Amino acid sequence: DSKNPRLLAVTNRAAGTPPPAPSHGAATRTARPSHGVGSDAPHDSHEQAHDIHWAYEGDNGPQAWARLKPEFAACATGQRQSPIDVRDGLPLQLDPIAFDYRPGGFSVIDNGHTVQVNPAPGNAMRIGGRRFELLQFHFHRPSEERLDGRQFDMVVHLVHKGEDGRLAVVAVLLERGSASAIVQAIWNALPLEKGQAEPASGSLDPNELDRKSTRLNSSH
Numbered sequence: 001d002s003k004n005p006r007l008l009a010v011t012n013r014a015a016g017t018p019p020p021a022p023s024h025g026a027a028t029r030t031a032r033p034s035h036g037v038g039s040d041a042p043h044d045s046h047e048q049a050h051d052i053h054w055a056y057e058g059d060n061g062p063q064a065w066a067r068l069k070p071e072f073a074a075c076a077t078g079q080r081q082s083p084i085d086v087r088d089g090l091p092l093q094l095d096p097i098a099f100d101y102r103p104g105g106f107s108v109i110d111n112g113h114t115v116q117v118n119p120a121p122g123n124a125m126r127i128g129g130r131r132f133e134l135l136q137f138h139f140h141r142p143s144e145e146r147l148d149g150r151q152f153d154m155v156v157h158l159v160h161k162g163e164d165g166r167l168a169v170v171a172v173l174l175e176r177g178s179a180s181a182i183v184q185a186i187w188n189a190l191p192l193e194k195g196q197a198e199p200a201s202g203s204l205d206p207n208e209l210d211r212k213s214t215r216l217n218s219s220h
Contacts, residue, residue: 053112085146097170098126101134101206108189109197114138117186118197123206125160125170132160132168134206143173156209172209182208 052068054060060068066076104120116138123134136159143155152173160168182204189200 085149087148095128099207100124100126103203103205105199106189106204107197107199108186108191110190110194112194114140115186115190117204119204119206125168127168130162132162135159135161137206137209143171145171145173147173158206158209180208 052060054065054068054072056062062075065072066074101123104122106117106119109116109118116136118136119134121133125132125134137156138159139154139156141154143152145152145155153176154174156172156174158170158172160170162168185200185202185204189198191198
């Protein structure tokens with residue numbers, strides 16, 4: 001839906017499956033291994049902690065991902081890729097996404113790849129009658145997803161988990177503009193040391209991440 005360019009909901013995947021590689025122009029067939037995190041959060045930027053730290057460049061860059069750990073093998077053999085460059089979308093009748101977010105406490109961690117926020121339990125979304133609990137959200141600059149070849153200034157990925165263990169990730173594409181109170185609150189709570197999650201003072205409302213956005217339909 002080209003009239004709604006700001007929010008992209010990414011398809012869910014089974015827990016334990018390595019998340020795929022960032023898109024650089026046209027879609028590729030490379031998966032991305034999971035991020036490493038601090039001890040406060042059992043999941044990383046898309047799921048689970050790993051002792052081997054992958055990177056976007058250098059010795060542990062994309063060319064080496066499949067060799068770092070056995071569970072990263074899909075990085076060399078995978079046939080599906082996300083995030084993607086969304087082009088020429090087809091009109092579909094999809095179930096709406098119902099968000100049930102509310103203000104609450106949170107902690108922030110710099111896990112070496114991204115700034116990650118761990119909100120208090122109780123936030124969720126529903127898709128097709130299924131409930132997905134919000135585990136965490138994190139940022140990438142610039143955006144990993146593209147729309148018709150356009151890359152955005154930043155993206156926030158909201159990572160949810162269903163009762164069956166499957167993940168559903170919603171991506172909010174962000175452009176540079178006026179100051180954002182919620183982003184500033186997160187930055188203010190960012191610990192000085194990497195790998196340490198620190199509880200923040202005050203509360204955070206995840207609804208604010210989508211307050212000025214419109215939604216792009218997605219499959220799930």
